[in-house]
Amino acid sequence: MLSSSGGHPPNPPRVRDLSELPKAHLHLHFTGSMRPATLLELADKYGVRLPEALTDALTSGEPPRLRATDERGWFRFQRLYDAARSCLREPDDIRRLVREAAEEEVRDGSGWLEIQVDPTSYAPRLGGLIPALEIILDAVDAATRDTGIGMRVLVAANRMKHPLDARTLARLAVRYADRGIVGFGLSNDERRGMARDFDRAFAIAREGGLLSAPHGGELAGPASVRDCLDDLEADRIGHGVRAAEDPRLLRRLADRQVTCEVCPASNVALGVYDKPEDVPLRTLFEAGVPLALGADDPLLFGSRLAAQYEIARNHHGFTDTELAELARQSVRGSTAPEDTKAKLLSGVDDWLTAPA
């Protein structure tokens, strides 16, 4: 209805577009970054019969119902992930995955991506560990050229494997530090074994100048985050959300400015929390713990980076000023060069101050 003065109807309150908010993405796994349509196409090309739960998730965009908080649920999740990974067979598949991941990042306003990969998983089909890593790094270079996004790689060891394997990977990661590897991670079931079993691998990585960024405080509680800090000298924590259960640990993370790579949609899909509003985003944010929201495995969880900021807005009442601060924290927690950081941070200011 027109107003009585005969002018225009009142404008609805402007909602800033979160896919235009410049940000950095620090928690994205390699296979998990694939577009669903690409996986379906590759499965068809190679005659791979994907598990029904996976095809259902890919076609509906709804995450498979998994309770990864129990071991059987986690095992099922890993089986789905393995099925997806088995469709990446040729260097062209790797190049396509990385290019498309970069395109999706650009679409979501990400100006810097750190993708994590365990090259061991791809080595048998790509001629060994070193060729696999080189193909991945070449693909990252090409995607950077094609899309303009800054992109680096974290090599992640698998916690379910022997710590000696992790040391081999750490040495390899250090060797390729000048080719775009910036950090060393540790993924898979954090309830298995101890973080300190991997302390030598992390020491090798740190001595080689790499960032320490293990997963912790997702499937296990605050003690697991403390282990990452004490035994692996973590600079960042993959997830770390369960630190919210321990106020002293929150203070420690805030004092040391250890960024937690929090992945709300993943947490809900895997049953770490029942609902998006249960993810303790506010607790962490208000304790002063730097956060970098991440999508983890959008292939399986059905949502990418900007959607994580939507969760903060829609389920936790983050204002645009607070969302801008979350974006700044993601940039500050990244390994981006200072000029890239400065550019992204000024883009955040522009997003916030742009007139309606």
Ligand SMILES: [Zn+2]
């Ligand atoms: Zn992860």
